[in-house]
Amino acid sequence: MPKPTDEILDWVVSDTPFTEEADAELPLEAPTAPRSRVFTFPMLKWAAPRRVTLMLALAAAVILLAVWLGTAWSDYQLKQEIQALIQSEDNDPLIEFFELPLPLLQPSSASGTVETLTRVSPNLLRADVRRTFLDGLTQREMSFLQPQFYRRIEGGWERTTPPEDFWGAEVLEHTLTQRLTLRYPAVDAEFVKELMPKLEAVLARACAEWQCPPDVTVTVAWGSSVPHVALEGAPPNLGFPNYGSRLLGLIDYSGLVLARPEHLILGSPHAAGLPADAASEKFYTETLSLLILRQLAFNLSRNPQVREVDDYQNPFRIALVARLAARLGLENPRTPELVNPNPHRQDDELWRNNYLDANTLRSALVITNRLLQTQPITAETKLLKALANANGVLSWMIDGLNLSPREAIELSDKVNFEPWPIENLAADASEILLECVDGIQVWRGAQTKPEPLLTGYFPESTVGQFSPDGQKLIAHISGQMAVIDFSKDTLIWLPNGGIAQNGQWLDNETLAYQLFGDAVGVRLYQLYEGEVLAFDSDIDGYAVSPNGTQAIITRLHANGPLLTLMPVRGGEEQAIDFGFLPQWSSKGDAVAFVSNDGSQVQIKLANLQKDETVRLLFNEEMLGKSYTANVPYYTDTLTQIQWSLTGEWLAFNLRNFGSHGNSRSRSWIGIVRRDGEGFRLLAEGALHSNLGGFSADGRYFALVKVGEGVLIHNLARNITRLIPAPGLQNIAAQWSPAGYEVLISTTQGVRRILDARQTNPRLISLSGPECYRATWVP
Structure with a gap:
């Protein structure tokens, strides 16, 4: 065939019939269809349809999801099992110790919560438990993570010690700016690294004021073992003594800190507790900074x-x-303002003292503040460095304040013995008195916040008993007993008030009180006239009758405490029975008291109008079991008794603090008629700190149920209902002198129920955690 040219068309031979094509545009090239995946087998090639591929992928995803869900469900069940185990441990009244991350923290009644659960090995688990604690000064909540380890046993898990490799292979050491040396287990390295710049800043500011020489250093060592602290005699949620100073509180409650002259020892954060939020980390940093400042001051002087x-x-x-x-x-920024009341101890006695109790610490602060009241700040540095060469208080003052011996003696007498001037009361008693961090405050219905009762700074102040006419109040003002006379707008310090306790009114002008450790048992004091009588000795306690004429005396006896009856101003004494904690009825015709027959707790009643016949009102058998079976009674339990104003009913709170007074304690609250009939158990379980009390007409009884709210019991109908107040930690509940209002004192502040008879009464807040206890003004 000849070669085609541009003018000649190519021809294609075909067997199909000839047809003439229409004159139209040629179609675009069709897109190429997606190619199916080819599965290759020997002698076979097969392209799987797309639907089959999707079904296989979906089946694989379902299998993976099922495996994941199964693992997640297994982990969830395991977490719940460990959580239940932790709750059981926390509620065990026989557990002896409670771990505190730092001193001055209080245990909360809330159980720990498992934050994370890690399998260390098939038979070992690590649970990071989030626990809530209360700042002993402000009562604010702090959260810390405490690692706990559990090993597998037959039928479940049990608590065990951390594995040896948990702390890391070595103890690390870091020297910060040549002043601060930190030693810590490897596990704490990241946390300590975050602390370093904060501690460095505190040291730099302190040394700028105290003029530190280059060779003065401080060492802090975190140990892998945690010394446990026993809260002897300090029931949870009642608050530690409120020093008004965090440092003073830290030193007095330093159970977890081994402060030595050479260095400071703390429990590892991964053992004692790792801060779980920003507020807790700030608390930890500030607390550690305070302890470091104490070490620095010692090394300087x-x-x-x-x-x-x-x-x-x-x-x-x-x-x-x-x-x-x-x-x-x-x-506390008001710490330098503490100049009242007079010191409990003289400065030379404080200088020789080597036991730092609350009175010693507060007295030294009062004296120091009085010394420096008109001095420049530089005088503090001079006084600090003068400690290095002083052989007593006078030589310290002479050197530190540049005084002559005569001036030092005169100044010492002034700061020790002259009462600091107190102006008139800042406010009148109106409706409610509040015990707050900065002192006693007054709340009126029209106020938006309380106001101070006294001018000046008076931390650690508590409200006592009002006189029969309601015009005078016994109170402890910064630890010293005094009488506030609202009718004369003044305050009266009682003799030896620093060791006075158990103040009770006999009439509107006379009160009785005990002196702690004094050979004279009870002193009677006439206001504006002085002491009128000191009677008896060798007694353990007393309770004055409502009319002020008689007293139940608790005497120490070989067979146990013995209760006797005698006239307040002296006379014949009559034995009643063995017992303690006597409580008079409102009419003064009977006394209820606690007794122990050697095997169980009992509550008895002595009818004083019928030849002192004694009736049994309650014993542990009425609970159906003896809760003290495994715990010694005398050291580990406390019973409270309270009468209704009508004298018909009595309420009791039987409390078991466990063997060291920790928060894993239990409480039984019940009521019973004075004839021993009608016993009712109203609450049982977690500690219900104090009895709520009866309404003025005796128709209702109130108590706070920890974490849930307020229980109101209708005595006539035998019905109890809950007024919800979630999260409240109980201190006390108190009915108004008339009507049906209830004050609730809690660690989160003071609340007021306007009418507790209502199904959904109004609950209003009178304060935040800065105030923690309230009292009605009669």
């Missing part, structure tokens, strides 16, 4: 003339540290 351990305990050095800490923002 060591006195070679004094035994090192005694020098370390010098309370005046601690007072100077508290003043500096207030300026650095680590301490």
Whole structure:
């Protein structure tokens, strides 16, 4: 065939019939169809349809999801099992100790919550447990993570110690700016690294004021073992003594801190507790900074003339540290204002003292604040460094304040013995008195917030008993007993008020009180005239009758405490029965008291109008079991008794603090008629700190149920209902003098129920956690 040219068309031979094509556009090339995946087998090639591929992928996803769900469900069940185990441990009244991340923290009644659960090995689990604690000064909640380990046993899991490799292979050491050396287990490295710049800033500011030489250093060591602290005699949710100073509280409650002259020892955060939020981390940092400042002050002013351990305990050095800490923002800013009341102990006695109890610490702070009231800040540094060469208070004052011996003696007498001037009361008693961090405050119905009762700064102040006419009040003002006379707008300090306790009114002008550790049992004091009578000795306690003429005396006896009846101003004494904690009826015709027959707790009643016949009102058998079976009674339980104003009913609170007074305690609250009939158990379980009490007409009884709300019991109908108040930690509930209002004192503040008879009564807040207890003004 000849070669085609441009003018000649190509021809294609075909067997199909000839047809003439229409004159139209040629179609575009069709897109290529997607190619199916080819599965290759020997001698076979097969392209799987798309639907089959999707079904296989879906089946695989379902299988993976099922495996994941199964694992998640298994993990959830395991977490619930460990959570139940932790709750059981927390509620066990026989567990002896409660781990506290830092001193001055209080245990909360809430059980720990498992935050994360990690399998260390097939037979070992690590649970990071989130626990809530209360700041002992402000009562604010703090959260810490505490790791707990559980090993597999037959039928479940049990608590065990951490594995040896948990802490890391070595103890790390870091020196910060040549002043601060930190030693810590490897597991704490990340946490300590975050602390370093904060601690460095505190040290830099302190040394700028105290003029630290280059060779003065502080060492902090975190240990892998945690010393446990036993809260002897301190029921949870009642609050530690409110020093008004965080440092003073830390030193008095330093159960977890082994403060030594050479260095400070703390429990590892991964053992004692790792801060779980920003507020808790701030608390931890500030607390540690305070303890470091104390170490720094000691290293700056060591006195070679004094035994090192005694020098370390010098309370005046601690007072100077508290003043500096207030300026650095680590301490209550009002700490330097504490100048009242008069010191419990004289300055020379404090200098020789090597036991830092609350009275010692507060007295030293009062004296130091009085010394520096008109001095420049530089005087503090001079006083601190003068400790290094002082052989007593006078030489310290002479050197530190540049005084002559005569001036030092005069100043010492003034700061020790002259009452600091107190102006008139800042407010009248109106409706409610509140016990707050900064002192007693007054709340009126029209107010938006309470106002101080006294001018000045008076932390650690408590409200006592009102006189029969309601015009005078016994109170402890910063730890010293006094009488506030609202009718004369003044305050009266009682003689030896620093060791006075158990103040009770005999009439509107006379009161009785005991002196702690005094050979004279009870003193009677006539206001504006002085002591009128001191009677009896060798007694353990007393309770004055409502009309002020008789007293039930508790005497120590070989067979146990013995209750006797005698006239207040002296006379014949009559034995009643063995017992303690006597409580008079409102009419003064009977006394209820606690007894112990050697096997169980009993509540008895002595009818004083019928030849002192004694009736049994309650014993543990009425609970159906003896709760003290495994716990010694005398050291580990406490019973409260309260009468209704009508005298028909009595309420009791039988409390078991466990063997060391920790929060894993139980409480039984019940009521019974004075004839022993009608016993009712109203609450049982977690600690219900105090009895709520009866309404003025005796128709209702109230108590706070921890974490749930307020229980109101209708005595006539035998019905109990709950007024919800979730999260409240109980301190006390108190009915109004008339009507049906109830004050609820809690660690979160004071609440007021306007009418407790209603199904859904109004619950209003009178304060935040800065106030923790309230009392009606009669």
